[in-house]
Amino acid sequence: MTSDAYASQGFGTGRIGFGRRPAVLVVDFQRGFTDHASPLGGSELVEQAVRNSVRLLAAARQLGVPVVQTFVASCSEKDALHWKIPAVISDFHLGKWTTELDPRIYDHGYDVVVQKTAPSLLFQTPAISYLVKQSVDTAIxxxxxxxxxxxxxxxxxxxxxxxxxxxxxxxxxxxxxPHEDNLRDVGRRYADVLSLEETLELMEAAVTAG
Structure with missing residues (x-):
């Protein structure tokens, strides 16, 4: 059995917990990552995540929880950032099918959509203003x-x-x-890492209490 030096220093102690007003932030479930026809598509882990997210998003919409979708795109190679992923530079341009949101997870009549050019959904996008307007305190x-x-x-x-x-x-x-390593790492520092079932339960409880 190996010891966890992080835990011995207090990393990951306790839980943050839900507040009163959650929102779901959906990062890059666009066809360039979910469609096998894309050079970056075809990951079974991503496909599994999409299938699970359909259920989470349906529950969120039913509860009136805000949903923010994002896709990564540039206008052309000229304004793309210095990605070390060739397909993002050459293929992820506005108007191309690679930037379309996967229809399984997108509700045109409900979701708010923002374009991003950098990794984070929140970096220089209108998402923060929308979340503040909605009095959101918890980001799923x-x-x-x-x-x-x-x-x-x-x-x-x-x-x-x-x-x-x-x-x-x-x-x-x-x-x-990398999936498991990064979940473990953010769980030590910044976030509560939960199962889908637990998230559904806690999200409903937060909305009901709020």
Whole structure:
């Protein structure tokens, strides 16, 4: 049995817990990451996360919980950031099918959609203004990839003062190792890492109490 040096220093102590007004932040469930036709699509972990997220999002909408969707896109290669992922630079342009949200997780009549050019859903997007307007105090972060844009969104949500919840089975990545490593890491520092079932229960309780 190996010891956890982080735990011995107090990392991950206790839980943050839900506040009174949650919102779901959906990171990059766009066809460029969920469709097998894309060079970045086809991950079974992402597919599993999409399927689980359908249930979470349906419950959120039924409860009146705000849902913010984001997709990553540039206008062309000229204004793309210095990604070390060639397909994001060459293929993720506004108007291309790779930037379309996966229809399984998107409700056009309910969800708020923001475009991002950087990893975090909250970096220089209108999302913060919307969340403040909705009096949100708890961010439920789902999407892909766990080790990249999901983690960046978790860190920014934490930095803005939100209570951050991460349903681990509603997040996906290219490989299991980075997925699990980053969930463990944000769980030590910034967020409560929960199951889908626990998230559903706590989200409903928060809305009912609020």
């Amino acid at each position: 972060v789902i999407g892909c990839n766990t080790s990249g844009c999901v983690r960046a969104t978790v860190v920014d949500a934490f930095s803005y003062g939100f209570r951050v919840m991460v349903p681990h089975d509603c997040c996906g990545d290219v490989e299991l190792g």
